Amino acid sequence: MTTPSGQGQRQGQGRREAVEEQDPGLAAIMSERRQLINLAYRLLGSLADAEDVVQETYTRWYAMSRQEQDAIVSPGAWLTKVAGRICLNLLGSARVRRETYVGEWIPEPLPDPAEWNTGAAGGAGGDPADRITLDESVTMAFLVLFESMTPAERVAFVLHDVFRYPFAEVAEIVGRSPAACRQLASSARRRVTAARAGASPDAARQARVVQRFKAAWETQDIEALIGLLDPAALAVSDGGGRAIARLLPLQGAEPIAHLYLMVARLAPPRAILERTVNGLPGLAVESGGRIETVFSFRVDEHDRITHIWAVRNPDKLLPWQVP
Numbered sequence: 001m002t003t004p005s006g007q008g009q010r011q012g013q014g015r016r017e018a019v020e021e022q023d024p025g026l027a028a029i030m031s032e033r034r035q036l037i038n039l040a041y042r043l044l045g046s047l048a049d050a051e052d053v054v055q056e057t058y059t060r061w062y063a064m065s066r067q068e069q070d071a072i073v074s075p076g077a078w079l080t081k082v083a084g085r086i087c088l089n090l091l092g093s094a095r096v097r098r099e100t101y102v103g104e105w106i107p108e109p110l111p112d113p114a115e116w117n118t119g120a121a122g123g124a125g126g127d128p129a130d131r132i133t134l135d136e137s138v139t140m141a142f143l144v145l146f147e148s149m150t151p152a153e154r155v156a157f158v159l160h161d162v163f164r165y166p167f168a169e170v171a172e173i174v175g176r177s178p179a180a181c182r183q184l185a186s187s188a189r190r191r192v193t194a195a196r197a198g199a200s201p202d203a204a205r206q207a208r209v210v211q212r213f214k215a216a217w218e219t220q221d222i223e224a225l226i227g228l229l230d231p232a233a234l235a236v237s238d239g240g241g242r243a244i245a246r247l248l249p250l251q252g253a254e255p256i257a258h259l260y261l262m263v264a265r266l267a268p269p270r271a272i273l274e275r276t277v278n279g280l281p282g283l284a285v286e287s288g289g290r291i292e293t294v295f296s297f298r299v300d301e302h303d304r305i306t307h308i309w310a311v312r313n314p315d316k317l318l319p320w321q322v323p
Contacts, residue, residue, distance in 0.1 A: 029061065032076045034131045035163075036083045041132055042158050043087040044094070045107030045143045047319060051128045053090070057083045077169065084155060084173035091151035102241030104249060106309050107143040108316040109294040110134065111284075112276035129319040134279030137162045140296035140309050143278070145195050149188050156181045157188035198300050206299045207274075207281035213297075213305065214272050214283060220264050222257055229253035230304040240313035243292070256308070284320060291320040 040050035072078045113130045146154050159165040167178040216224035235256045239245025270287035277296045285293040298307035
């Protein structure tokens with residue numbers, strides 16, 4: 001049986017194919033969209049902002065005359081350059097915006113569309129989250145690390161080390177010499193190497209740790225929770241002033257375990273679901289038919305949880321909601 005969403009997807013695809021037959025060049029231009037979304041999300045840590053960047057990039061393309069477009073040897077490179085520059089400008093202003101953000105700011109968590117039967121990803125146009133390639137560079141630990149870099153470091157590293165752009169092209173986007181961009185990427189790479197040290201690279205091992213954490217939380221086993229946490233573990237929550245959340249990070253296995261135990265005792269009935277978050281095992285808390293919190297974890301080589309990131313800001317959880 002054909003579902004309404006399936007009909008919408010096929011109708012939307014048919015319209016795109018018809019337009020591309022009339023303008024073959026459009027197919028090449030639109031084929032860059034996934035690459036641009038992937039780039040912008042890694043640079044900005046926000047799916048909504050990434051979509052805005054891509055829209056603005058295409059707006060600038062179509063603002064040019066056909067003659068100006070035809071004169072561009074590599075439209076894909078042109079689109080990447082424009083998107084990169086827009087992201088660089090946004091990163092510069094983001095630091096100012098974060099100063100007025102209520103509480104801690106955490107990048108938007110991404111769901112794995114394969115784990116959902118319906119929802120935003122099933123719409124006719126598809127959801128931007130469905131176009132993000134889930135690899136190491138998009139894990140929550142990486143995105144949080146990117147936040148500690150300067151905008152130029154972040155752009156140089158992501159473009160060169162993740163997307164393999166030569167430094168000559170990176171320099172055109174960043175507005176510095178290739179040698180300077182090489183130094184920026186090298187500085188960022190040292191941070192990444194240091195952050196990788198001691199982390200468990202095995203998703204299956206992380207899944208087992210997260211499952212044990214979920215079981216201990218549901219049974220309110222305080223000793224088990226403490227045992228799963230590194231003594232210096234850090235828990236960060238992001239409510240953005242739109243949901244109840246701690247304004248400051250909480251450090252230490254015992255304080256974190258007691259906080260989660262209190263939440264388990266006082267919270268209304270809800271379900272704790274095992275979900276893939278930014279490509280790694282995590283948890284999502286569902287209450288009243290809506291996802292209200294998404295948890296990401298960093299697990300070390302000793303199967304201890306060193307970081308917990310809890311996103312509660314509803315504006316950042318829209319891709320997680322099933323209508």
